[in-house]
Amino acid sequence: MGRSLCVSLEMIGLDEAIEKAVSYAKIGRLTVVEKSIYDACGLIVAEDYYASIDNPPCDKSYVDGFAIIAEDTYGASPFNPVMLKIIGWMKPNDDSSKFILSRGEAVWVSTGSALPRNSNAVVMYEDVSLYNDYIAVTKPINIWSNVAKRGEDYRCGEVLVKKGSMLKPWDLALLASSGYGYVKVYEKIRIGILCTGSELVEPGRNLDKGMYYNSTCVLIKNYLDQIPFVETMYYGIAPDDEKILMDKITAIIGENHMAIVSGGAGYSEVDVTKRVLENMGKWVFKNIAIRPGKPTGLALVNGKPVYSLSGFPVAAWVALEALISPYLYIVMGLKPPVKPSVKAIMKRKVPNTVGYRSFVRVKLFEENGKLLCEPYLIKGSGILSSLVKSDGYVIVSENSEGVDEGEEVNVILK
Amino acid sequence: MGRSLCVSLEMIGLDEAIEKAVSYAKIGRLTVVEKSIYDACGLIVAEDYYASIDNPPCDKSYVDGFAIIAEDTYGASPFNPVMLKIIGWMKPNDDSSKFILSRGEAVWVSTGSALPRNSNAVVMYEDVSLYNDYIAVTKPINIWSNVAKRGEDYRCGEVLVKKGSMLKPWDLALLASSGYGYVKVYEKIRIGILCTGSELVEPGRNLDKGMYYNSTCVLIKNYLDQIPFVETMYYGIAPDDEKILMDKITAIIGENHMAIVSGGAGYSEVDVTKRVLENMGKWVFKNIAIRPGKPTGLALVNGKPVYSLSGFPVAAWVALEALISPYLYIVMGLKPPVKPSVKAIMKRKVPNTVGYRSFVRVKLFEENGKLLCEPYLIKGSGILSSLVKSDGYVIVSENSEGVDEGEEVNVILK
Incomplete structure (x- = not known):
């Protein structure tokens, strides 16, 4: 033999x-290394990070407008506007104790300003008219409207980013918001x-x-x-x-x-x-x-x-x-990234040897409003242009004898 | 007023x-700069690049096996194996003229070897048995089986990579295969x-x-x-x-x-x-x-x-x-990258102000085998944790008054 x-x-x-x-x-x-939070995207964080503050640290306005007492506006309508007296202006870094609001009063606030004491809502610029020192409010404003409450984003002591996670731009911004200028990551x-x-x-x-x-x-x-x-x-x-x-x-x-x-x-x-x-x-x-x-x-x-x-x-x-x-x-304990994919109709039969999972490069094209795909020959794994010219690939299962002409397939985009 | x-x-x-x-x-x-092709992924190429050679430069085997004359095997079957005499071995960098095949002969070839003269197919190792200096072929082999033909990948003078395209790993490999060690890209x-x-x-x-x-x-x-x-x-x-x-x-x-x-x-x-x-x-x-x-x-x-x-x-x-x-x-003349997305059922009504396109952060979860998504409150664009904790976002059209509970939506993954 x-x-x-x-x-x-x-x-x-x-x-x-x-x-x-x-x-x-x-x-x-x-090895664990320290990186600036401005330059750590995609790296893997080497320890748990906890919030060092409440965020926001106090009730804040998240629009430009007027801090008010919501209850003042409960009967307001275009025919019965509520007039509120402007008693001052809060800059973004003024302390909430700068003003103590009484009924019938309003304080001009910028986006990010702390809410003055006693106020419990913000009405937006767009929603009021100005009459000398007064604003006219023409609709009821809900309590805590346009207000980011203290600790609404996170509370002091909460975990911000877990050890082992891959740092995304928003994770780094979250660390920054709690005062971290550097982050320990794995090399x-x-x-x-x-x-x-x-x-x-x-x-x-x-x-x-x-x-x-x-x-x-x-x-x-x-x-x-x-x-x-x-x-x-x-x-x-x-x-x-x-x-x-x-x-x-x-x-x-x-x-x-x-x-x-x-x-x-x-x-x-x-x-x-x-x-x-x-x-x-x-x-x-x-x-x-x-x-x-x-x-x-x-x-x-x-x-x-x-x-x-x-x-x-x-x-x-x-x-x-x-x-x-x-x-x-x-x-590394991470989820592999999800690749975008599209459904398409296979234009030609693609045979497969049972037992092998095949990765068939395909070219996408439209025909009569339908998305189709044309396979490149499976042979020629030295043929680079099949990879360059393809739009994506179709995975043919090891249990399958192939894809029939006209069958719908999932094309993973390169 | x-x-x-x-x-x-x-x-x-x-x-x-x-x-x-x-x-x-x-x-x-x-500015145009020169980059090593080992280190240019994602950069934008600053000129057209043309093939300097045919690739492959000659007919080559793309498997380990034996170069043969296909016609020799046309009557072959397990009951009637065709015996071919092995006349030598082609190393990957041997020239095709090293052997000139006659009928009834075979040459041992490695993946990437040039095909010896007169041969027109390769039979894989797995598909033959060895008897001293002979191989037994038990099925007909098609002409050009397992052969990458000269110029099959690209022909000398063809455009390999067009000016303005973003260099992908396979584009750089294509340039390398034609001898380019550096590529001109935009800073x-x-x-x-x-x-x-x-x-x-x-x-x-x-x-x-x-x-x-x-x-x-x-x-x-x-x-x-x-x-x-x-x-x-x-x-x-x-x-x-x-x-x-x-x-x-x-x-x-x-x-x-x-x-x-x-x-x-x-x-x-x-x-x-x-x-x-x-x-x-x-x-x-x-x-x-x-x-x-x-x-x-x-x-x-x-x-x-x-x-x-x-x-x-x-x-x-x-x-x-x-x-x-x-x-x-x-x-820059490029297509924006396609983001992966999934279909999910919106768990809660999401109102929208007509005239605004809204980007609603959502969390995905499964319920009774169905994929659902839960919106984060639209308010609070300062609330970073809504971005950190969300899996993706839903785009609500400016023509829509919102998404109803139970409506199917497209969730773009972050």
């Missing part, structure tokens, strides 16, 4: 791969990226016959640089040499929290990455049942995650989009 | 505001941010009675820093003083392509921003019919856009989300 060449095609499903990665390939200890996850392939040349250099420009690591680096709590370092191209690759991986792992090696992920003579990782570390998984991107593997080397990705850019992109990006969010 | 206080409440609709901003408030000339749009308000203190400093921490500019800066072709510079807090504000705006406009002034956007005594802009420049619009965010204005000062935003963080956020972010993309 003939010898099968499929020496190492053990593979697991994508969901299981993410679960295993999250369970077994932790990101090591991240960014450092990912070292290495390219392998004796046939590869850096873009910008001369190209000898039989050589190709490295494009996959350009994609990997720029893709990961979009994740705000990640920083990348590119380590260049290593030849298909086990010793050199081993040394490079050791160096990268020493300087980073995680490594990604692009290329050499198959099982032929020249595919050294998988053999090197087999020798250096411990597999979490060797291949994933996705198309393209099957040779995507993950090993632990000195306890640190080392991902082995296809040297083909489209296969590497699927691994980033479907595995590594969700992994990075989930392993 | 009484004097109305509504001196300057002229306002235009949001769509008209965006149109006017894009038409009249251009971003000035941006980032520099936006200077100024805060006004005599009652405001920088977070981190001591808070005197009647003073408040500046949080809105923290939100504005961090929000804009997420746009990859923008860089921001924060200019601190200016008091409510026309002369000082005028000097600050002059300085900012001198150093930046655009300015944003937060606070002082109303029409009371202390609201100096609008008065200063009235004196310094030319209005594009003074207010917008949105809630919150009505006092959002835009003026041209020395031909440069100066946005006047509410000092309230939630109102400023609506202006950023609904106006300034779309403006920046459209004015």
Whole structure:
């Protein structure tokens, strides 16, 4: 009988791969650093932050108008306007004790002014007319109208931002409103990226016959640089040499929290990455049942995650989009970002091999007012233009034999 | 008759505001800079880039397997396997002329290898068995199976990336694959941010009675820093003083392509921003019919856009989300990014004042397997926690009197 060449095609499903990665390939200890709240968006906060004050610190007007006593206006109508005497003007930083309102009186207030004592509502400029020192109010004003009550936003001692959350612009504004000028965050996850392939040349250099420009690591680096709590370092191209690759991986792992090696992920003579990782570390998984991107593997080397990705850019992109990006969010305790998607009608039949989850690049177009999508050929994971020209992708389940012509699909926008 | 206080409440609709901003408030000339393709994601490319080579430069295998002559396999079946003699091995950078295939022969190829002369298909490792120097093929292989044809990705001279497009990771990979190590891009749009308000203190400093921490500019800066072709510079807090504000705006406009002034956007005594802009420049619009965010204005000062935003963080956020972010993309000739959204049932009636487009923050939750949303009160554009705790927002049209309880709405996720 003939010898099968499929020496190492053990593979697991994508969901299981993410679960295993999250369970077994932790990101090591991240140093805590202090960042200005003006410059911390997307970083992960390293401790719980509590409100140091009530906010607002007192009852405040949130419009330009007149502070009044609501009860004064209860009978007001256009035919029976209530006249209130203006007794003064509150500037935004005046104290509430500057005036003590009596019935029949009003105080001019600006947006953000404290409410003068005894007043319990604000009527907007637009809703009154001015008669010398009096305003005419022509409708009843509810109690606490246009007033932000003390502590309405938050109370002193409340948690403002929880340890482990990713800082959004509004979280930082909330911290600022309570007086925090700096915030303790985790340093960014450092990912070292290495390219392998004796046939590869850096873009910008001369190209000898039989050589190709490295494009996959350009994609990997720029893709990961979009994740705000990640920083990348590119380590260049290593030849298909086990010793050199081993040394490079050791160096990268020493300087980073995680490594990604692009290329050499198959099982032929020249595919050294998988053999090197087999020798250096411990597999979490060797291949994933996705198309393209099957040779995507993950090993632990000195306890640190080392991902082995296809040297083909489209296969590497699927691994980033479907595995590594969700992994990075989930392993940090965050929800992966939701991507926008649209429903469209598939224009052509897309066959699928049962057992593989396929990521089919599609182009959207309109026909008779309906949104349709045209698949790019599944083959050619080296064909970058299929990724560049597509509007998004359709995920075909591993349980499905494909998508029929005319079937409605969910197109995830790139 | 009484004097109305509504001196300057002229306002235009949001769509008209965006149109006017894009038409009249251009971003000035941006300097062209060269960036490494490893570090240019999200920047705007400053010239057309053309392919310098065919890609792939020759017919290549895109799997590990054996290059064959497809016609040899046409009668193959498990009962009638075709035996092909292995005549050698192509490394990824070997030239196609290394072997010239005859009928009945096969050459071992790796992913990315050039196809040897005369071969016209590749059979995958997984699909053959090895018998000493022979492989057994048990099914017919189509011509050009597993082969990326010369120029299939792109042809020499084709446009790879068009001037004015925003560089995505795959665009940069495409440029790399054609040998470009650097790419000419526009410098980032520099936006200077100024805060006004005599009652405001920088977070981190001591808070005197009647003073408040500046949080809105923290939100504005961090929000804009997420746009990859923008860089921001924060200019601190200016008091409510026309002369000082005028000097600050002059300085900012001198150093930046655009300015944003937060606070002082109303029409009371202390609201100096609008008065200063009235004196310094030319209005594009003074207010917008949105809630919150009505006092959002835009003026041209020395031909440069100066946005006047509410000092309230939630109102400023609506202006950023609904106006300034779309403006920046459209004015640069780009499509604003699509935000993910979900359909949900509104739990409570949300009234709307006809004529205003309202941005209602909502919290999502599930009930009996259905997705519902609960609105935060529309009031309180100073209430940051409504923004922090919400999952997204619902846009209520200016033509609508509101959303009924039980109505299906589109929730745009933050």
